[in-house]
Structures are given as structure tokens and as C-alpha cells.
Amino acid sequence: MPKTNRQWLLKARPAAMPSEADFELAETPVPEPGPGQFVMRASVLSVDPYMRGRMRDVKSYVPPVQIGEVMTGASVGAVVASRHPDFKEGDIVEGRFGWQDYARSDGRDAGARKVDPSLAPISTALGVLGMPGMTAYFGLTEVGQPKEGETVVVSAASGAVGGLVGQIARIKGCRAVGIAGGPQKCAYVKDELGMDAAIDHRKARDLEAMTAALGEAAPDGVDVYFDNVGGMTLDAVLARINLHARIAICGMISEYNQAELELAPRPTRALLVQRARMQGLIVFDWLKRYPEGMAQMAAWIKEGRIKYREDVLDGIENMPKAMLRLFSGENFGKQLVRAAPDPA
Amino acid sequence: MPKTNRQWLLKARPAAMPSEADFELAETPVPEPGPGQFVMRASVLSVDPYMRGRMRDVKSYVPPVQIGEVMTGASVGAVVASRHPDFKEGDIVEGRFGWQDYARSDGRDAGARKVDPSLAPISTALGVLGMPGMTAYFGLTEVGQPKEGETVVVSAASGAVGGLVGQIARIKGCRAVGIAGGPQKCAYVKDELGMDAAIDHRKARDLEAMTAALGEAAPDGVDVYFDNVGGMTLDAVLARINLHARIAICGMISEYNQAELELAPRPTRALLVQRARMQGLIVFDWLKRYPEGMAQMAAWIKEGRIKYREDVLDGIENMPKAMLRLFSGENFGKQLVRAAPDPA
Numbered sequence: 001m002p003k004t005n006r007q008w009l010l011k012a013r014p015a016a017m018p019s020e021a022d023f024e025l026a027e028t029p030v031p032e033p034g035p036g037q038f039v040m041r042a043s044v045l046s047v048d049p050y051m052r053g054r055m056r057d058v059k060s061y062v063p064p065v066q067i068g069e070v071m072t073g074a075s076v077g078a079v080v081a082s083r084h085p086d087f088k089e090g091d092i093v094e095g096r097f098g099w100q101d102y103a104r105s106d107g108r109d110a111g112a113r114k115v116d117p118s119l120a121p122i123s124t125a126l127g128v129l130g131m132p133g134m135t136a137y138f139g140l141t142e143v144g145q146p147k148e149g150e151t152v153v154v155s156a157a158s159g160a161v162g163g164l165v166g167q168i169a170r171i172k173g174c175r176a177v178g179i180a181g182g183p184q185k186c187a188y189v190k191d192e193l194g195m196d197a198a199i200d201h202r203k204a205r206d207l208e209a210m211t212a213a214l215g216e217a218a219p220d221g222v223d224v225y226f227d228n229v230g231g232m233t234l235d236a237v238l239a240r241i242n243l244h245a246r247i248a249i250c251g252m253i254s255e256y257n258q259a260e261l262e263l264a265p266r267p268t269r270a271l272l273v274q275r276a277r278m279q280g281l282i283v284f285d286w287l288k289r290y291p292e293g294m295a296q297m298a299a300w301i302k303e304g305r306i307k308y309r310e311d312v313l314d315g316i317e318n319m320p321k322a323m324l325r326l327f328s329g330e331n332f333g334k335q336l337v338r339a340a341p342d343p344a
Numbered sequence: 345m346p347k348t349n350r351q352w353l354l355k356a357r358p359a360a361m362p363s364e365a366d367f368e369l370a371e372t373p374v375p376e377p378g379p380g381q382f383v384m385r386a387s388v389l390s391v392d393p394y395m396r397g398r399m400r401d402v403k404s405y406v407p408p409v410q411i412g413e414v415m416t417g418a419s420v421g422a423v424v425a426s427r428h429p430d431f432k433e434g435d436i437v438e439g440r441f442g443w444q445d446y447a448r449s450d451g452r453d454a455g456a457r458k459v460d461p462s463l464a465p466i467s468t469a470l471g472v473l474g475m476p477g478m479t480a481y482f483g484l485t486e487v488g489q490p491k492e493g494e495t496v497v498v499s500a501a502s503g504a505v506g507g508l509v510g511q512i513a514r515i516k517g518c519r520a521v522g523i524a525g526g527p528q529k530c531a532y533v534k535d536e537l538g539m540d541a542a543i544d545h546r547k548a549r550d551l552e553a554m555t556a557a558l559g560e561a562a563p564d565g566v567d568v569y570f571d572n573v574g575g576m577t578l579d580a581v582l583a584r585i586n587l588h589a590r591i592a593i594c595g596m597i598s599e600y601n602q603a604e605l606e607l608a609p610r611p612t613r614a615l616l617v618q619r620a621r622m623q624g625l626i627v628f629d630w631l632k633r634y635p636e637g638m639a640q641m642a643a644w645i646k647e648g649r650i651k652y653r654e655d656v657l658d659g660i661e662n663m664p665k666a667m668l669r670l671f672s673g674e675n676f677g678k679q680l681v682r683a684a685p686d687p688a
Contacts, residue, residue, distance in 0.1 A: 060617050230612055249616045263607035268574055271624035272593045273405050278623070280616035 005030045008099035008319050010065045013055055016259040017327060020320040022055070023071065031104040038082035039104050040093050040112075042075035045316065045337045046126040047323040048160070049228075052256040061282055071099040071319070076115060076125045078343035092117050092343065094125040099319050101339055119298060122342055127160055127334040128301065128308040129294055131283055135250060136164035137293040138286040140226055141172075143248040143279050148173035150223035151242075153214070155233050157195065158185040158309075160334035161250065164297075165226045166195040167306050174224070177217045179233060181329045188332075192307060201233065210236035221245075229254045231262065238270040245276040257327055309333030349374045352443035352663050354409045357399055360603040361671060364664040366399070367415065375448040382426035383448050384437050384456075386419035389660065389681045390470040391667040392504070393572075396600040405626055415443040415663070420459060420469045422687035436461050436687065438469040443663050445683055457634075463642060466686055471504055471678040472645065472652040473638055475627055479594060480508035481637040482630040484570055485516075487592040487623050492517035494567035495586075497558070499577050501539065502529040502653070504678035505594060508641075509570045510539040511650050518568070521561045523577060525673045532676075536651060545577065554580035565589075573598045575606065582614040589620040601671055653677030 004027040011024040033039050054065045054072050065072050076094040079087050080102070087093060087107060095112035097103035105112055115125040127133060139161075146152050152169035156162040157178025166189065169176040178189035179199045186198035197217035204213040214222065214236055221242035227234055230252025237247070255262065271278060286293065300306040311331045313322045316339040325331040348371040355368040377383050398409045398416050409416050420438040423431050424446070431437060431451060439456035441447035449456055459469040471477060483505075490496050496513035500506040501522025510533065513520040522533035523543045530542035541561035548557040558566065558580055565586035571578055574596025581591070599606065615622060630637065644650040655675045657666045660683040669675040 061619075227612075230610065234610070234612065249612045252610075252612055252616070255610075255613075261609045264610050265605045266574065266578070266596075266599075266608050267611070268571075268578065268593045268596055268622070268624070269599075271622060272596070272626070273624065275405075275624045275626050275629055277621060278612070278615060279621040280612070280614075280619045282616070282619050285619055 003030065004028065005100055005102040006316050007101075008071045008316075009068055010055060010071055011067065013057055013067070014257075017257040018052065018055060018320070018324065020324070023320045025317060030102045033081050033083045033104060035083050036085075037104055037106050038079045038084040038087040038093075039102055040075075040097060041077045041080045041102050042097060042100065042316075042339045043077040043342050044123045044126060044312075045075040045099065045319065045339055046073055046130075047319065047326060047335050047337065048073070048132070049251055049253045049256065049326050051323060052327070061284075072096060073099050074126055074131065075103070075339070076122050077340065087112065087114070090343070092122055092125075094122075094130060099316070101316060117342075120301065123310060123312070123336055124308070126336060127310060128164060128297055128306065132160035132334060133164055133297050134286065134290055134293045135281075135283040136161045136168060137297060138283060138289065139248050139250050139281045140165050140168050140224070142286070143281045144224040144226055144246050146172045146174045146224050149175075151175045151177065151218045151220055152224040152226065153177045153179065153218060153222050153237060154226040154228070155179040155201075156228035156251075156253065157189045157198065158193075158332060159228065162226070162228050163189070163193055163308065163333070164306065167193055169224070170194055170196075171300065171305055175218070175220075177214075179229075185332060188309070192309075207232050207236055211239050214240045224248070226250060227252070231255050232264075234267070235264055238267050241270060241274050241276050243274050243276075245274055247276065247278040249278060249280040253327065310336055312336045312338050314338050347374060348372065349444055349446040350660050351445075352415045352660075353412055354399060354415055355411065357401055357411070358601075361601040362396065362399060362664075362668065364668070367664045369661060374446045377425050377427045377448060379427050380429075381448055381450050382423050382428040382431040382437075383446055384441060385421045385424045385446050386441060386444065386660075386683045387421040387686050388467045388470060388656075389419040389443065389663065389683055390417055390474075391663065391670060391679050391681065392417070392476070393595055393597045393600065393670050395667060396671070416440060417443050418470055418475065419447070419683070420466050421684065431456065431458070434687070436466055436469075438466075438474060443660070445660060461686075464645065467654060467656070467680055468652070470680060471654060472508060472641055472650065476504035476678060477508055477641050478630065478634055478637045479625075479627040480505045480512060481641060482627060482633065483592050483594050483625045484509050484512050484568070486630070487625045488568040488570055488590050490516045490518045490568050493519075495519045495521065495562045495564055496568040496570065497521045497523065497562060497566050497581060498570040498572070499523040499545075500572035500595075500597065501533045501542065502537075502676060503572065506570070506572050507533070507537055507652065507677070508650065511537055513568070514538055514540075515644065515649055519562070519564075521558075523573075529676060532653070536653075551576050551580055555583050558584045568592070570594060571596070575599050576608075578611070579608055582611050585614060585618050585620050587618050587620075589618055591620065591622040593622060593624040597671065654680055656680045656682050658682050
């Protein structure tokens with residue numbers, strides 16, 4: 001076992017697009033558990049779009065990462081030492097353990113939960129059977145409330161959340177339209193994930209083109225929009241919403257690296273005319289219902305009705321690079337970093 | 345009885361603020377009812393902010409008025425001739441009879457309903473016991489969903505809808521904050537309507553000032569915003585919303601006369617962080633529940649818990665002038681025009 005703990009610290013707050021220079025790799029001693037604590041070793045770490053928000057010094061639904069602190073994020077791995085009554089050595093745990101090889105936790109501070117490695121590869125605890133999976137499941141079913149025969153549009157449709165949203169929409173009997181970047185991702189959305197239509201946002205680059213593309217892909221209009229990207233795409237969807245449409249605001253990755261907020265027409269006129277709803281969602285609001293969501297997703301995976309795709313970089317030294325891939329759209333599926341082999 | 349029917353026709357589509365020159369007063373013969381029709385004589389006519397939208401040649405939730413057509417709008421008065429089985433001579437009726445002294449209708453085309461003149465002055469069928477009253481009642485209770493102890497903010501708070509929203513919020517056990525224009529309206533909102541605080545938007549003229557004023561008037565943040573005005577006021581409220589806030593989009597009178605849409609920051613970030621909801625409402629969606637809403641409002645009026653105020657211009661020749669008062673904020677209470685005395 002290594003003697004040092006590699007940790008990624010936040011070094012600077014980027015004004016626009018982050019770069020690797022905004023992070024610093026530190027080496028510290030592997031921590032020892034105190035009373036009521038355990039130490040876990042990360043096998044797989046997650047990078048997610050929300051992390052960009054944590055680099056900003058503004059109040060959000062959780063506090064920002066401070067300069068010099070370990071970057072926040074989820075990982076999964078085995079407990080390697082424990083003085084905690086509920087987490088034993090060898091247990092597989094998932095939680096917000098940060099960008100580091102080893103994390104010391106009392107369980108609660110990291111929202112730690114045990115993972116059953118017999119269910120699926122443990123990396124899925126960071127994806128389809130974790131936060132992104134629950135976001136897709138509860139966000140679509142509770143906020144989007146799709147009804148059979150309706151049209152559901154989802155952006156970032158080949159991504160960790162969007163890929164699941166489109167498939168759940170199909171399971172619910174809806175027409176699913178995915179928006180993704182490039183022909184390869186669009187083919188994946190249609191051919192692998194089974195969505196009814198795909199829109200390539202690299203072709204539909206402006207409001208007019210996106211509005212036209214939506215008119216073709218969603219000829220009966222949009223009943224539910226699950227928005228992961230914000231920006232112009234949202235403006236275009238608003239021009240296509242149906243009576244009593246529901247727009248679930250899950251993310252706005254196209255806006256995260258803007259130094260200055262882009263101005264846009266207010267969405268209120270479209271919402272008023274169509275008596276439509278726009279609602280923000282954060283998955284933690286359904287934390288108590290995770291078991292229900294996990295069981296449903298696991299069942300659909302087993303039945304072959306839900307597919308997922310992982311994009312894994314090797315080596316914890318690649319964490320910043322992995323995160324930057326989210327913003328360039330280079331990642332294809334859930335972006336992960338492998339820091340160590342899965343526990344035996 | 346007069347031999348001619350005075351009718352206000354739409355003459356031109358204004359690009360920005362309408363003027364009296366956009367309307368034309370025509371005189372036509374008083375109509376006779378055909379089979380299944382009746383003719384009513386308007387005693388009181390309503391002007392409402394939505395009428396500005398009907399002057400625009402764009403698709404909305406109802407079609408626009410065509411050039412040369414009678415302007416759309418509601419009035420109340422007596423049936424003066426009838427070949428309709430359900431509407432008898434002398435019945436008091438309210439409906440979308442247009443800007444004219446006499447209207448011929450089959451009932452359905454105007455959404456006509458009978459009004460009980462023993463309940464309250466018949467003009468209330470255009471206000472507190474009509475469309476504005478139902479908008480306030482269903483919009484606040486169904487879309488705003490206020491809970492005891494929460495803070496409800498309403499704009500155009502001395503107006504036909506806003507004045508009722510604030511009072512219903514108080515009845516529901518909420519802190520009510522009204523936004524109105526000028527010290528006289530603000531005093532009315534607090535002293536007459538009993539709202540807990542009033543903000544004068546003529547003093548809080550920009551985003552910063554309005555955000556600060558909201559911070560003082562709603563120190564615990566905003567749980568429900570009932571929006572009648574849109575624009576900068578909405579942007580300011582978004583900076584003050586609480587977790588799971590509900591924003592009811594009822595109107596945007598501050599934007600109706602803009603020749604070009606004003607751009608603004610997207611509201612999505614605030615909605616996401618606070619998992620808040622923004623929802624458009626149009627009162628016709630609760631048409632089947634009007635009897636329930638009417639009964640409740642009538643009971644509250646009888647109990648002295650709901651007050652209302654009318655602002656009446658005399659003479660149908662003043663219809664355009666009355667409508668323009670809505671946009672200048674000159675009206676104080678529900679704007680009406682009296683065309684003839686109430687039927688005996």
C-alpha cells in the first residue's frame with residue numbers, strides 16, 4: 001500500500017474556463033482513523049459538471065471549495081482501516097470523499113453509503129446506480145412527470161444523466177428526443193440508447209437552427225424538457241413547448257464557464273401562454289427515496305432496458321484533465337478516473 | 345333605448361405604447377337576436393392588461409383581434425332581447441361581449457354566464473367576483489400554494505388581481521408584501537388591504553434598489569411570488585427566493601408595450617439552486633371550478649375579509665383612455681367603464 005496520499009487542491013478560482021493550472025497535486029501522509037472514523041481508498045473517482053460551481057466563490061446549495069482545500073467530489077472504494085461501528089475493513093463505500101487516494105470520514109460528513117459489489121461493477125455507484133442515475137430517475141419522473149405518448153426532450157443526451165433520462169422516457173411510453181454533440185454521440189443516442197430522434201447541436205448552432213431542428217425532431221411539440229445545458233438550447237425549446245409543458249432545470253453546462261452572464265429574452269411569456277412550468281431540481285431532495293430509485297434502475301439494467309456507458313481515464317493525476325473533458329464535450333458517457341484497481 | 349350601437353374597432357397595431365388613435369369608434373344598428381341568440385346591453389365594461397396582447401398579431405392562447413374588428417373584452421349588463429332558451433330578457437349576463445353597447449351572442453361564443461344582482465353590485469362580475477377574482481384565487485392557491493407562515497410577494501398590489509392576492513395570502517396565514525406605484529397606493533395596500541409591507545416601485549426603480557427593498561420587506565426571503573408585472577421586478581425577486589419557492593407568472597404589464605424584448609439574465613440558476621418553480625397561469629384552466637372560487641370570494645367579502653376598489657370612467661367613448669390608464673398606472677383599483685346605468 002502506498003505511504004502517501006495524493007490530493008488535488010484548489011489553487012485558483014478561474015474566471016472562465018478552468019485549466020489544469022487551477023489545481024495543485026499535493027502528497028500528504030495516508031490518514032489514520034480516529035474514534036468513530038474510517039479510512040477508505042478510492043478505486044474510482046467521479047468528475048461531474050456541478051464541480052465547476054464549487055470552484056466559484058458564491059453561495060449555492062452547498063458552500064464553495066476554499067483555496068488550498070481538497071477538491072470536492074465522489075469516489076468509490078474499499079474501507080482500509082476503521083474505528084467506525086458500521087463501516088468495516090473491506091466494505092465498499094461511496095461518498096463525497098474528495099479528489100484524493102485516501103479519505104478519512106465519520107460517514108456522515110461524506111454522505112457515505114455501502115455499495116453491494118455483487119450487483120454491478122462498483123464504478124456504477126458513481127453513475128447509473130449513484131447520483132447521476134438518481135438525478136435522471138427522480139428528476140424525470142417527479143419534476144418532468146412524463147405521460148404516455150408525450151414528447152420528452154433531453155440535452156447532453158449521451159451523458160451520465162441525459163442518457164438515462166432518454167431511456168426512462170422511452171420506458172414510460174414517450175417519444176424521446178436527445179440533443180448531443182457530433183454524429184458519433186447522436187448515433188449512440190439513437191442506435192444504442194433507443195431514443196426516437198437525435199439533434200446534433202454542433203450542426204444546430206444558433207437559436208434559429210435549433211428551433212428548426214426541434215420542429216422536425218419533435219413535430220408534436222415538447223411536453224417535457226430535461227435541461228442539462230441551459231443557454232440557447234433552452235431558449236429554443238421554449239419556442240416549442242406545448243400546453244402545460246414541464247421543464248426540469250438540472251444543469252446549465254453551456255453557461256458554467258462564462259465569465260459574464262449571457263443575456264436572453266425572459267422565458268416568462270412562453271411559460272404564461274402555455275401555462276407551463278420550469279422547475280429546478282437537485283437530487284439530494286430525494287435522498288430518502290434513493291433505495292426505491294436504485295432498485296428500479298438496477299431492475300431495468302438487469303432486464304436490459306437501461307444501458308450506460310463509462311469513459312474512464314487512468315490515474316488520479318488526470319483528475320483536472322477529466323473534468324475539463326466535460327466542458328469540451330470530449331467525454332463520451334459518464335466521465336470517471338481510475339485511481340486503483342477495484343478491491344478484490 | 346338608443347337606436348345605434350357604439351363599437352370600438354381596432355384600427356392599427358401599435359409597435360409600443362398604444363394611443364387612442366389605434367382605435368376607432370363606429371356606430372352601427374343595434375343588432376337583433378337570431379334563433380338561439382340574445383342581445384345584451386352593456387352597463388359596465390372592463391379593461392384589462394391582457395387586451396394589449398390581443399392587439400398584437402402573434403399567436404397566443406387566444407387569437408388576436410383583426411384590424412377593423414370590435415375590440416375584445418368583458419362586460420356586464422341586461423339581456424334586452426332573446427331567442428335563446430336559457431337567457432331571458434332582463435337576465436344579467438357577463439361575458440366577452442366586446443367593446444360595444446350592444447352585443448349579440450349565442451352564449452357560448454362569449455363565455456356568457458348569468459350574474460345574481462342580489463349578491464353584490466353587478467360591476468363585481470368584472471372584478472372580485474369575475475375573471476380577476478378567480479385569477480387571484482386559483483392562481484395563488486393552486487400555483488402559489490402558500491403555506492401558513494410563508495412570505496407571499498405580489499406585484500401590482502393595489503390592482504384588480506394583486507389587491508386580492510395579498511388579502512388571500514393574509515387569510516392563508518402568510519406575510520403579504522405588496523409592490524405598488526406611489527405613496528397613495530402603498531398606503532392603501534398596507535392600511536386598507538392589510539398587507540404587512542408595501543414597496544413603492546417608483547422609489548425602488550432599478551434592480552439593486554428593488555432587491556434591497558425586498559430584503560427589508562421580506563426579511564425571511566420570498567416563498568411565493570405572484571407576478572403581474574414581469575421585467576426587473578421579477579429579476580429582483582429571483583435574487584430573494586427561498587428553497588422550493590413558487591413563482592406564479594400571471595402577467596408582465598411592464599413589458600407589454602416594449603417594441604423590442606428587453607434581455608435579462610436567465611432565471612434558471614436561481615431556480616436550480618433553490619429548487620424553485622416558475623409556472624405560467626391562465627384563469628380559464630379553472631373555468632369548471634369558478635363556482636367554488638366565486639362562493640369562497642363572496643363569503644370572504646361578506647365576512648369583511650376581502651376588500652376591493654373600482655376605478656370607473658363614465659362613457660363608452662372613454663374605453664381607449666381607460667385602457668391606457670392601466671399602462672401609466674393612473675388607475676387605482678379595477679379599471680371599469682360605465683356605458684349605461686345598472687338595470688333596474
